[in-house]
Amino acid sequence: MKKIILTICILFSVLFLNAQDFKKYDKGSFIKGKDSIYYRVLFPENFNPEQKYPLVIFLHGSGERGNDNASQLVHGGKLFLKNDVRKNFPAIVVFPQCPANDFWANINIDKDAKGKRKLSFVEGGKPTKIMHALQGMIKDFLKKPYVNREQVYVGGLSMGGMGTYELLRRERHKFAAAIAICGGDNTNNIEKYKKTPLWIFHGAKDDVVDPALSIAIAERLKTVGKEVKFTLYPTANHNSWDSAFAEPELLPWLFSHKK
Numbered sequence: 001m002k003k004i005i006l007t008i009c010i011l012f013s014v015l016f017l018n019a020q021d022f023k024k025y026d027k028g029s030f031i032k033g034k035d036s037i038y039y040r041v042l043f044p045e046n047f048n049p050e051q052k053y054p055l056v057i058f059l060h061g062s063g064e065r066g067n068d069n070a071s072q073l074v075h076g077g078k079l080f081l082k083n084d085v086r087k088n089f090p091a092i093v094v095f096p097q098c099p100a101n102d103f104w105a106n107i108n109i110d111k112d113a114k115g116k117r118k119l120s121f122v123e124g125g126k127p128t129k130i131m132h133a134l135q136g137m138i139k140d141f142l143k144k145p146y147v148n149r150e151q152v153y154v155g156g157l158s159m160g161g162m163g164t165y166e167l168l169r170r171e172r173h174k175f176a177a178a179i180a181i182c183g184g185d186n187t188n189n190i191e192k193y194k195k196t197p198l199w200i201f202h203g204a205k206d207d208v209v210d211p212a213l214s215i216a217i218a219e220r221l222k223t224v225g226k227e228v229k230f231t232l233y234p235t236a237n238h239n240s241w242d243s244a245f246a247e248p249e250l251l252p253w254l255f256s257h258k259k
Contacts, residue, residue: 021081022073025095030137037096037133038069042080044090047146054091054151054255055141056080057134059160059167065100072097075157079245089255092147096137102130104156104163105185119209121162121186127170131163135171142174150259155179157241158209165217168193177257179250181241182206184213190220197227197257201244203236229253 025040044053060072072095079085080093098104106122127135141147154175156164161183168178169192177197198221202214211232218230233243244250 022070022077024081025073025077025093027069030133030140032136032140035133035136037130037137038067039094039096039137040069040073040077041095042093044092045086049146052146052148054089054153055147056091056093056254057138057152057154057167058093058095059104059134059154059156059163060095060097061156061158061160062103063158065098065102065159067097067099069097075241076155076245085251089251091151091255092141094137094141096134098130098159098163103128104131104134104159105166106131107162117208119184119213121184121189123186123188127166131166131170134163134167138167138171138174149174151176151255151257152259153177153179153254153257155181155254156183157181157244158183158238161209165189165193168196168198172196176259177254179244179254180214180217181244182209182211182214182238184209185217187216187220190217190224194221194225198225199229199231199250199253201231201240202233203238203240203243204232204234205236206238206240208238 025042028041029038058076064071064074106125106128108120110118112118142149152175154164154167161180164178164180165185169189172192175196179199181201200214200218202211204211221228233240236243
């Protein structure tokens with residue numbers, strides 16, 4: 001019984017500490033006309049508005065959708081709070097949140113004969129409501145004098161990985177580099193972001209988003225793209241973001257790129 005109580009106490013302590021850490025992410029919103037999007041933003045330590053800083057946009061997966069302006073920090077939020085990351089890569093990091101009834105990317109979700117989820121990605125087409133708002137939010141951030149427009153990056157996982165590809169093709173001239181974790185796209189869209197350096201990650205045993213989607217994008221980009229890195233984790237399932245976030249070269253690679 002004492003062990004159970006101790007375990008519960010430790011669990012609550014960890015959750016409390018995480019919540020306290022996430023308070024370093026300020027709450028914000030972008031509302032203009034019919035567009036509205038809520039986000040959390042982490043400013044560099046000793047932030048000086050007279051300096052210019054890189055801007056990182058990170059897009060969460062479908063499980064973190066909602067309106068609490070908090071859940072989107074579950075995966076990736078801790079990475080940018082690490083002391084060495086804040087010291088070595090001072091940047092403005094933004095985690096926007098997608099509502100529960102929307103999707104970053106414009107895709108169709110069906111089921112095959114066996115009941116397995118099947119994704120088909122739209123070639124071209126209009127942006128979803130939240131993608132349109134996201135584009136407006138990014139444009140608003142780029143107007144701020146303390147944002148370095150030469151170092152704007154985007155990354156995302158799962159649904160956010162799909163959103164990363166879509167954002168790259170819709171705003172192809174804005175990003176210096178990008179990372180996409182267990183995402184996917186219509187390979188016909190690749191021409192629109194082939195000049196953006198991209199690091200793609202996927203788990204070979206992913207049973208939620210088929211790794212074949214990332215493989216197809218990586219293989220196509222290797223023939224037409226400017227720079228592509230592809231990491232396939234042989235034993236990882238859908239949560240390949242855990243391995244991606246642990247890559248020692250992830251952030252050095254990302255921040256090394258400038259427009």
